[in-house]
Structures are given as structure tokens and as C-alpha cells.
Amino acid sequence: MGNRLSKIYTRTGDDGTTGLGDGSRINKDSLRVDAMGDVDELNSVIGILLTEAVPDILVATLIQIQHDLFNVGGEICIPGYVILHKERIENLEESIDALNGSLAPLKEFILPGGTKAAAYCHLARTVCRRAERKLVELHRNEKVTDISLQYLNRLSDLLFVMCRIINKEANVSDVLWKNEHD
Numbered sequence: 001m002g003n004r005l006s007k008i009y010t011r012t013g014d015d016g017t018t019g020l021g022d023g024s025r026i027n028k029d030s031l032r033v034d035a036m037g038d039v040d041e042l043n044s045v046i047g048i049l050l051t052e053a054v055p056d057i058l059v060a061t062l063i064q065i066q067h068d069l070f071n072v073g074g075e076i077c078i079p080g081y082v083i084l085h086k087e088r089i090e091n092l093e094e095s096i097d098a099l100n101g102s103l104a105p106l107k108e109f110i111l112p113g114g115t116k117a118a119a120y121c122h123l124a125r126t127v128c129r130r131a132e133r134k135l136v137e138l139h140r141n142e143k144v145t146d147i148s149l150q151y152l153n154r155l156s157d158l159l160f161v162m163c164r165i166i167n168k169e170a171n172v173s174d175v176l177w178k179n180e181h182d
Contacts, residue, residue, distance in 0.1 A: 021078035031138045036076045038131035041151075043069040045124040048052055052117035055169040057163055061095055065155065072148045076135070084147045094156040099161045103168065113175035114167035121166055125159035 013063055017025040018033060026032060043066050050062055071083045112122030132152035167174050 002141075018095050021074065021081065031141060031178045032079075033077060033133065035131065035134045035138045035144075036073050038127065038134045039076065039091060041070055042124060042131050043073075044125045045120065046059070048098055049090050049117060049120040052120060053115070053170070057099075058165060061158075062162075064091075065158075068085070068151065072151060075145050075148050076138070079142065082145055084145065084151060086147060089147065089150050092151070092158050096154070096158050096161055099158075101166050103161070103164050110178040111175040111177050112163075114163070114172045115170045117170075118163045118166040118172070118174075121159055121163040125156050125163065128156040128159055132156065133149055 016028055018028050019025050020032070046062055046066055046069070050059070050066075054062065068084060068088055074083055075081050112126075113119050132149070135144055135149055135152060139149060164174055
């Protein structure tokens with residue numbers, strides 16, 4: 001990467017456009033930039049989550065997810081670029097299966113909460129769903145990789161399971177939804 005990021009401001013975006021990785025310029029309020037922003041926000045929320053007491057069994061996976069999300073952002077930033085591969089989705093599925101296997105079956109819906117770390121993980125899950133919706137919307141208008149779409153879909157499932165693991169490892173109950181109308 002060298003000195004690629006040695007100058008932080010360029011003034012080239014003062015007109016409301018931004019540069020993509022392929023050198024083209026687009027409006028800052030475009031769907032593509034929205035999708036990149038949602039993925040970046042998700043990565044930031046996971047960064048916040050990692051500042052909390054997260055079970056050791058989740059840390060390496062969360063760090064890998066941050067790298068994967070940076071790659072997803074790269075794919076969005078450079079139309080036609082592919083860096084994420086199917087193995088990453090398979091890894092998410094393996095993590096979901098392994099972690100979920102240690103949890104009691106759900107009988108009620110879960111509300112965000114429990115520990116602070118679990119609440120941050122729920123926030124990451126909801127931001128992930130938004131990023132996925134934005135990427136689906138972008139995909140309707142412009143080509144994005146199927147792997148990126150699948151990755152975000154699977155990641156939100158993994159984050160849900162991680163929320164439960166975080167609470168379980170802290171000996172804190174999940175917050176169960178109470179249907180008061182039954």
C-alpha cells in the first residue's frame with residue numbers, strides 16, 4: 001500500500017462526488033455509496049463489540065468478519081471486482097452450526113439486550129440486515145457479486161447466534177419477548 005493514504009483530504013469530493021476504486025466518480029448519495037457506508041458502519045459496530053467482554057471463542061471469528069467486510073466494501077467500491085469467495089460463506093455456516101449446537105432451542109423471540117456486548121452484537125445484526133437490504137437494492141440496478149449478498153445474509157444469522165453465546169457465556173439470560181396479547 002506504501003504511501004497510498006499519505007494525504008487524507010483531496011478536495012475532490014467537494015462537488016458531492018466520490019471516487020470509486022476503479023477511478024470513476026459517482027454521487028455521494030448513490031446506492032453504491034450507501035451500500036459501502038452500511039457495510040463500513042457494520043464493520044465499525046463490530047469494532048465496538050470487540051472492545052467489550054466477548055467470549056474468546058468468538059474473537060477470532062469477529063476479527064475475520066471485519067476483514068471480510070472490508071473485502072465486501074472493496075467489491076462494492078470496484079464494480080466487477082471479486083475478492084470474497086464461497087469458502088467464507090461455508091466458514092460462516094460452520095460457525096453458526098457449531099455455536100448454535102451449544103444453545104438451548106428457542107421457544108420465544110429474543111429482544112436485544114442481556115449484556116452490553118450482546119446488545120452491541122444485536123446492533124451489529126440489525127446494521128447487517130440494513131446493509132444486506134441496501135446491497136439487494138443496488139443489485140437490482142447494478143451488478144454486485146452473489147457471494148457478497150449471501151455473505152451478509154449468513155452473517156446476520158451468525159451474529160444472532162453470537163448474541164446468544166455472549167449472554168450464555170456471561171451467565172445472563174437472553175431477553176425474551178412476552179406476548180401479552182395471548
